Amino acid sequence: MTDSPSESELIREYERLTTRIAEVRQQREELVWERSFEHSQAHEQLGSIRFDSVKHSDRIPFSHRQSKEKQSAIREVMEEIRENDEYQELSEKITALQAELDELWDHAAEVIVSDDLNKKENIGALWAAFGEDVPNSRVAEVVDCHEQYPGRLVFNPETETVDYKDHVKQRKENQVRTDHRQKILERDGNACVRCGVSAGDGEAELTIHHIVPVSDDGSAEPENLATLCSDCHSSVHDEYGSGEVFYSTNTGFWQWVREGDRGFDPHHTQQNLDTF
Numbered sequence: 001m002t003d004s005p006s007e008s009e010l011i012r013e014y015e016r017l018t019t020r021i022a023e024v025r026q027q028r029e030e031l032v033w034e035r036s037f038e039h040s041q042a043h044e045q046l047g048s049i050r051f052d053s054v055k056h057s058d059r060i061p062f063s064h065r066q067s068k069e070k071q072s073a074i075r076e077v078m079e080e081i082r083e084n085d086e087y088q089e090l091s092e093k094i095t096a097l098q099a100e101l102d103e104l105w106d107h108a109a110e111v112i113v114s115d116d117l118n119k120k121e122n123i124g125a126l127w128a129a130f131g132e133d134v135p136n137s138r139v140a141e142v143v144d145c146h147e148q149y150p151g152r153l154v155f156n157p158e159t160e161t162v163d164y165k166d167h168v169k170q171r172k173e174n175q176v177r178t179d180h181r182q183k184i185l186e187r188d189g190n191a192c193v194r195c196g197v198s199a200g201d202g203e204a205e206l207t208i209h210h211i212v213p214v215s216d217d218g219s220a221e222p223e224n225l226a227t228l229c230s231d232c233h234s235s236v237h238d239e240y241g242s243g244e245v246f247y248s249t250n251t252g253f254w255q256w257v258r259e260g261d262r263g264f265d266p267h268h269t270q271q272n273l274d275t276f
C-alpha cells in the first residue's frame with residue numbers, strides 16, 4: 001500500500017484482507033478438524049475427539065470433558081497439531097495478514113476519519129466504507145470513542161448516516177435526573193434561556209439541553225446544561241435535519257442564545273453554579 005491510499009483503495013484492500021483472513025482461518029480449521037479426526041480414530045475407545053480449533057491451548061471443548069483420560073488424549077492431540085508445520089504456517093499467515101489489517105486501519109484513520117466530523121459521523125463514514133461488520137474495537141480505536149459506543153448506533157445504508165438506537169434515545173432523554181433538572185430550571189428562572197418562554201406560558205414545554213452533546217462526551221454537569229423551550233430545543237438540533245447541534249463550540253451556543261429575546265447566560269449572572 002502506498003503512503004496515502006485513496007478511500008476506494010482502502011476499501012478494496014480491506015475486502016481483500018478480510019476475505020483472505022477468513023479463507024486462511026477456514027483452511028486452518030479444516031486442518032485441525034482433519035488432524036483431530038485421525039487421532040479420533042486412533043483413540044477409538046474414547047469416542048469422538050474431533051474439534052476445529054486449538055486457539056485456547058488448555059481449553060478442552062465442552063462436549064469432550066467427560067473423562068480425564070479423554071481430556072489428556074485431547075491435550076496431546078492439540079499439542080501435536082500446534083507443532084504441525086502446516087498449522088504453524090497457516091497461523092503465521094494469519095498473523096501477517098492481521099498486521100496488514102492493522103496498518104490499513106492506521107490509513108483509514110487518516111483517510112476516512114475527519115476532525116470536521118463528530119464521532120457519530122465518523123463512525124458512519126467508516127461503516128459506509130467498510131460495512132457494519134467491522135469490529136467495534138477497531139472503530140473505537142480509529143474514532144477515539146468508547147468501545148461500547150458504536151453498539152448504541154444504527155446505520156442507515158440509504159442515507160449513509162448513523163443514529164442512536166431507539167432505546168438509547170429514550171435513555172438519553174431520561175438522563176437528566178429529575179432533581180437535577182429542577183435545579184437547572186430554577187437557575188435559569190424556569191424559562192427558556194434564549195426566548196424567555198416560561199413554563200406558565202400556555203403550551204410551552206421546558207427541556208434541558210446538553211450544550212456539548214452526550215454523544216461527544218458532554219457531561220450532565222450544570223455548566224453543560226441549559227433550559228430551552230421545546231421550540232428552541234428543536235431549532236438547535238434540527239438546523240441540518242440531522243438531529244445534530246448546529247454550533248461547534250460552547251461559545252457558539254451562548255452566542256445563539258444571546259440572539260434570542262431573552263439571551264440569558266447563567267454563567268454571567270451571580271446566580272452562580274456553586275449551589276450545585
Ligand SMILES: [Zn+2]
Nearest residue numbers: 192195229232
Ligand atoms: Zn425558547
